[in-house]
Amino acid sequence: MIAISTAFKTAQIAMSIKGQTVFCELDANCKHSENVMLKIDHMLDEIKVEIKDNDCFAVLVGPGSFTGLRIGIALVKGLCAGTNAKVVPISSLGLIAYSYVKQFAPKEDFYTIINALSGLLFVCKYDKTGKAITSEQLLPVSDVLKLSGQKVCLNEDNLSFFNINLRGQDLLEMAENLKNQGVFVDYHQLEPVYLRKSQAESMLDAKKV
Numbered sequence: 001m002i003a004i005s006t007a008f009k010t011a012q013i014a015m016s017i018k019g020q021t022v023f024c025e026l027d028a029n030c031k032h033s034e035n036v037m038l039k040i041d042h043m044l045d046e047i048k049v050e051i052k053d054n055d056c057f058a059v060l061v062g063p064g065s066f067t068g069l070r071i072g073i074a075l076v077k078g079l080c081a082g083t084n085a086k087v088v089p090i091s092s093l094g095l096i097a098y099s100y101v102k103q104f105a106p107k108e109d110f111y112t113i114i115n116a117l118s119g120l121l122f123v124c125k126y127d128k129t130g131k132a133i134t135s136e137q138l139l140p141v142s143d144v145l146k147l148s149g150q151k152v153c154l155n156e157d158n159l160s161f162f163n164i165n166l167r168g169q170d171l172l173e174m175a176e177n178l179k180n181q182g183v184f185v186d187y188h189q190l191e192p193v194y195l196r197k198s199q200a201e202s203m204l205d206a207k208k209v
Contacts, residue, residue: 001014001175002014002017002054003058003088003171003175004058004072005166006036007068008156009065010027010166011072012024012026012168013025013026013168014169015047020047020048021172022047023172056088057086058171058179059075059088059089059090061073061190062192062194063093063122063136063194063195064114064192064194064195065194076187080187081187086179092193093113093123093132094124094130095166096153096164097126098174099165100112100152101128101130104164107128109127109133110128110152111144111149112126113153113161114195115157120138121138121140121141122138122195123139123144123147150162
């Protein structure tokens with residue numbers, strides 16, 4: 001398994017192949033497009049395996065930054081081309097929930113939150129085991145503040161909620177759990193969920209109106 005998160009400012013890479021496990025966190029100021037593939041090569045060398053030895057990829061599909069998601073998803077699509085490797089899609093909000101449950105063992109339901117900027121937040125509610133109990137929603141900050149219960153976000157979002165950091169161990173464990181549950185997609189069908197639409201998409205929507 002190779003699991004990749006480029007949805008946020010800090011990228012996470014985790015891999016477990018032939019009984020060898022290794023993790024990497026790339027600095028928030030790094031250029032993911034230039035460093036992620038290079039780092040994967042270094043990690044493969046470190047555990048003395050080849051990319052062909054890997055049978056499954058996991059990748060965050062969002063919500064997340066436009067550039068970050070494109071990098072991660074394009075990379076996985078490229079690595080899967082011509083192979084029989086399976087692909088596990090991971091929700092960014094779901095990974096935050098998984099990490100929160102693993103690190104803090106909550107006793108009640110909670111919300112995970114990602115800053116979509118312009119006064120909007122992506123939100124999803126989870127039970128204490130980390131199972132989603134609502135769909136992912138894009139809401140104004142004022143509406144989120146009215147929600148009753150713990151609200152969890154990443155430190156890098158600089159929001160006044162409960163802040164956590166993602167861990168490579170949690171990314172890999174969640175990816176392997178989803179793999180064991182058979183949660184796969186064809187790599188051609190990987191679809192990102194962006195924090196906001198690209199300029200081209202916005203222009204197209206304007207023309208439709």
